[in-house]
Amino acid sequence: MSYEAWILIIGSLAGVTCGIIGCFLILRRLSMLADAISHTVLLGIVLAFLISQSMNGMYMLIGAAVVGVLTAVFVQLLSSSGIQEDASIGVVFTFLFAIGVILITVFADNVHLDVDHALMGEIAFVPFDLVQLGFLPPLPKAFLMLSAVLITNLLIIVLFYKEFKITSFDPQMAAAIGIPVLFIHYLLMGMVSITTVASFDSVGAILVVAMLIAPGASAYLLTNKLTIMLLLSAVFGIASAVLGYYTASFLDASISGSMASVNGIIFALVFLFSPSKGLISKKFTFKKLNTES
Amino acid sequence: MNPVDVKNLTVAYEKKAVLKDINFTVPEGQLIGIIGPNGAGKSTLIKAILGLIPKAAGDVKIYDKQYRAKDRIVGYVPQRGSVDWDFPTNALDVVLMGRYGHIGWFKRPSKKDLNIAHESLKKVGMEEYADRQISQLSGGQQQRVFLARALAQDAKVYFMDEPFVGVDAATERAIIDLLNELKSQGKTVLVVHHDLQTVKDYFDHCILLNVSIITSGPTEEVFTMENLHQTYGGKLSFLDKGQMMVEQK
Numbered sequence: 001m002s003y004e005a006w007i008l009i010i011g012s013l014a015g016v017t018c019g020i021i022g023c024f025l026i027l028r029r030l031s032m033l034a035d036a037i038s039h040t041v042l043l044g045i046v047l048a049f050l051i052s053q054s055m056n057g058m059y060m061l062i063g064a065a066v067v068g069v070l071t072a073v074f075v076q077l078l079s080s081s082g083i084q085e086d087a088s089i090g091v092v093f094t095f096l097f098a099i100g101v102i103l104i105t106v107f108a109d110n111v112h113l114d115v116d117h118a119l120m121g122e123i124a125f126v127p128f129d130l131v132q133l134g135f136l137p138p139l140p141k142a143f144l145m146l147s148a149v150l151i152t153n154l155l156i157i158v159l160f161y162k163e164f165k166i167t168s169f170d171p172q173m174a175a176a177i178g179i180p181v182l183f184i185h186y187l188l189m190g191m192v193s194i195t196t197v198a199s200f201d202s203v204g205a206i207l208v209v210a211m212l213i214a215p216g217a218s219a220y221l222l223t224n225k226l227t228i229m230l231l232l233s234a235v236f237g238i239a240s241a242v243l244g245y246y247t248a249s250f251l252d253a254s255i256s257g258s259m260a261s262v263n264g265i266i267f268a269l270v271f272l273f274s275p276s277k278g279l280i281s282k283k284f285t286f287k288k289l290n291t292e293s
Numbered sequence: 294m295n296p297v298d299v300k301n302l303t304v305a306y307e308k309k310a311v312l313k314d315i316n317f318t319v320p321e322g323q324l325i326g327i328i329g330p331n332g333a334g335k336s337t338l339i340k341a342i343l344g345l346i347p348k349a350a351g352d353v354k355i356y357d358k359q360y361r362a363k364d365r366i367v368g369y370v371p372q373r374g375s376v377d378w379d380f381p382t383n384a385l386d387v388v389l390m391g392r393y394g395h396i397g398w399f400k401r402p403s404k405k406d407l408n409i410a411h412e413s414l415k416k417v418g419m420e421e422y423a424d425r426q427i428s429q430l431s432g433g434q435q436q437r438v439f440l441a442r443a444l445a446q447d448a449k450v451y452f453m454d455e456p457f458v459g460v461d462a463a464t465e466r467a468i469i470d471l472l473n474e475l476k477s478q479g480k481t482v483l484v485v486h487h488d489l490q491t492v493k494d495y496f497d498h499c500i501l502l503n504v505s506i507i508t509s510g511p512t513e514e515v516f517t518m519e520n521l522h523q524t525y526g527g528k529l530s531f532l533d534k535g536q537m538m539v540e541q542k
Contacts, residue, residue: 027380082307159399166390170376176343176369177394177446178362224426226381 006127006140008245011259013146014199015237018208019215021153021195023226023233024188026216027168032086033075034212036093037189038196038205040071042118043100045197050107057131057145061194068193069186071096076182121204123255129201145198153191157230160184165226203256211237214263218270221277236266294357296321296450296481297342302351304334304341311337313505315351319498322479324472326486326496326512330525333503335485336372339452343369355450365394368448370439372455378428384438385423388413391445406445413441416474418467433464440471451475451482458487469495492516 001009025034041064048063049055071092078088101115123142130138157164166174167184175181192212199208219232244259251258272279295318302315312334319325327335340346342353344360353360355367368391391413392406402410414420417437422430430438436456443451456468472495475482483500486492492499492512499515501507501524508515508523 027377162390162393162396162401163398165382165386166393169380169382169387170371170390172340172345172371172375173369173390173442174393175345176362176367177365177391179393220381224381224383224428229381 003127004245006143007123007255008242010126010140010142010146010202011123011241011245011255012238013143013150014202014208014211015215015239015241015259016234017146017150017153017195017237018199018211019219019233019237020157020230021188021191022212022214022216023219023229024164024168025192025212026220027226028185028188030188031209031213032089033072033189034192034196035209036075036089037068037071037192038208038212039093040096040100041068041193041197041200042115042205043067043096043103044193045118045200046100046103046107050103057141057148057198060197061145061149064193064197065190067096068196069190072186072189076185117204118200119204119206120254121200121202121207121256123202123259126201142198142201146202149194149198153195156187156191160187164188203259207256207260210260210263211240214260214267215240218267221270221274224276236263240266294321295319295354296356297483298354298357299342300352300354302338302341302353303349304337304346305349310349311504312341315502315506317500317506317509319481319483319500319509321481322476323481323497324476324495325481325483325498325500326492327483327500327502328486328489328492328516328524329502329507333524335502336454338502339369339454339483339485343367343452362394365446366449368443368446368451370443370451370453370456373432373436373439373458378430378435380427382427383423384414384419384425384427384430384434384441385410387427387438388441388445391442394446409445409447410441413444414438416444417441417471431461433460436460437464437467440468444471444475449480451480453482453484455485455487457484457491489521 025031044063044065044067045060047067048059052059074092075085075088078092079085104115126142127140129141131141131144132138133144163179163184166179167181171181196205196208199211203211215233215236216229218236219229222232223229240259240262244262245255247262248255248258270278275281298318299315302312303310304312315338327338329335337346341348342360344362358364360367388410389402389406392402392409396402396406411420411423414423417440419434419437419441422434427435427438440456443453457465460468472482472484484496486496493516496512498510499512500509501515501520503524508520
C-alpha cells in the first residue's frame with residue numbers, strides 16, 4: 001500500500017477510536033481528566049520500556065492503562081477528600097507527567113523516546129515503523145495498535161452499553177440499583193489511556209485531546225440520540241484525518257497539526273450552523289419568538 | 294416486619310455531623326413524609342440509607358435485611374436537578390433505565406422491559422412523550438419521567454427526593470395519584486417534602502428531621518405546631534405559621 005494510503009488509514013483509525021471514546025468523556029464532563037491522562041500515560045510508556053527493555057506495543061498499552069487508571073484513582077482520592085476536582089487533576093497530572101519526563105531524560109536518553117515526539121507526535125514517520133506479526137505481511141505498528149485498541153473499545157462499549165449510559169446520565173440512581181459506578185469509571189479511564197497511547201505516535205499527547213473531544217463535541221450539537229452521537233463522532237474523526245492530511249500536504253505543514261485544526265474548524269461550523277443547537281438557529285428562534293409575542 | 298429500620302445512623306461531612314444518631318422505623322404500605330428545614334439532612338438521610346454516601350455509624354435494614362442494591366426491593370427518585378437533562382436520550386430510554394437492575398450484565402432490555410417502560414409512562418400520563426428528547430420536556434414532565442422510571446423498577450420501598458419541587462399543578466396531581474396507587478398495592482413510599490401546607494393531605498406518617506429526629510409517627514399525632522417549632526427553630530415563616538393556625542381551627 002502506498003505511503004499516502006497508510007497515513008490516511010492510520011489517521012482515520014485514530015480519529016474513529018478517539019472520537020467514539022470522546023463522546024462518553026463529554027457526557028461525563030471528563031474532558032480535563034482525559035487531557036491529564038493523555039499526558040500521564042507518558043510515564044506508563046517509559047516504565048513499560050524500562051521494565052521490558054523493548055518498545056513492544058503490548059507492553060506500552062499495559063503500562064499506559066495502569067498509569068492512566070492510577071491517574072483517575074489519585075484524582076478521585078484527592079477530590080473525594082475535599083480538594084476541588086480541577087485542582088486535583090492539575091496536581092496529579094503534572095506530577096506524574098514530570099516523573100515521566102525525568103525518567104526519559106535519565107534512563108532512556110539514547111532510544112527512540114523523547115519528550116518532543118511524545119507531545120507532538122509525527123504521523124509522517126508512522127508508515128515506516130513496521131512490525132511483523134505471525135503470517136501477516138509487515139504492517140505499521142501504529143496501524144496494529146490502533147486496530148487492537150479500536151476493537152477492544154468497541155467490544156467493551158457493546159458489552160457494557162447500558163452501564164455506560166446510565167452511569168453517564170444518572171450515577172446516583174445507577175449506584176442505587178447496584179451498578180458499579182466506580183468500576184465503569186475506571187474502565188472508561190483505562191480505555192482512554194490505551195486510546196491515547198495508540199494515537200501517540202501519530203498525533204502526540206497534546207493534539208490527541210483535540211481528536212478525543214472535538215468530534216464528540218460536534219456530534220453532541222447535532223443529535224439527541226446517543227447511538228447517533230457515537231456514529232457521528234466516528235465520521236467526524238475520519239473526516240478530520242482525511243481533510244487534515246490533504247490540508248497539510250497542500251500547505252506543506254504538520255499533518256497532526258492540520259488534523260487537529262480541521263477538528264476545530266468542523267466544531268466551529270457545527271457550533272454556528274447546527275439546525276437545532278447551533279448559535280444561528282438559536283438566534284433565529286429567539287427572534288421568531290420575540291416577533292410573535 | 295418493618296420496611297425500613299434505621300438504628301443509630303450518623304453521617305458526617307469532614308468533622309461536622311449532618312445526621313446525628315437517627316433512629317426510626319416506618320409502617321408498611323403507607324405514604325411517609327420526611328419533613329424539615331433546609332440543611333436538616335433530608336436528602337442525606339435517603340442517600341445514607343441507600344448507601345450512596347458513607348455512614349459514620351449506624352445500621353440500616355430494609356425488610357429485616359441489610360440493604361443491598363442487588364436485592365432490587367428499593368426504588369429511588371433523585372432530585373430532578375441532579376442530572377443533566379441535555380443528555381442525548383428520550384423519555385422512554387430514561388424510564389427503561391429503571392429496568393437495568395433487573396436485566397443483568399451484557400444483556401439488552403427485552404420486549405417485556407419495553408412493555409413495562411411504556412406501561413410506567415402511561416401511569417404518569419406521559420405515553421405520548423415516549424420519543425421526546427428529555428430536554429424538550431417541561432420541569433413537571435421531567436419529574437413524571439423520573440417517577441415512571443421508579444415505577445419500572447418495580448420495588449417494594451420507594452425513596453423520593455423532593456418530587457414536588459417546581460412542578461405544575463397537573464404534575465402535582467399526577468404524582469399524588471401515583472403515590473396513592475403505590476400505597477394501594479402495599480408499597481411503602483418515603484418522600485422528602487417541603488410544603489408544610491400539604492403534609493396533612495398527602496402523608497399518613499411523618500418523620501420530622503433536623504440533624505437528629507425530632508419525632509416520627511402518624512401524621513395527625515406528630516404534625517403539631519409544637520413539634521414544627523422544635524423542628525424548624527426560628528426558621529418557620531410567618532406565612533406557614535398563619536396557614537397552620539387557620540388549619541388547626
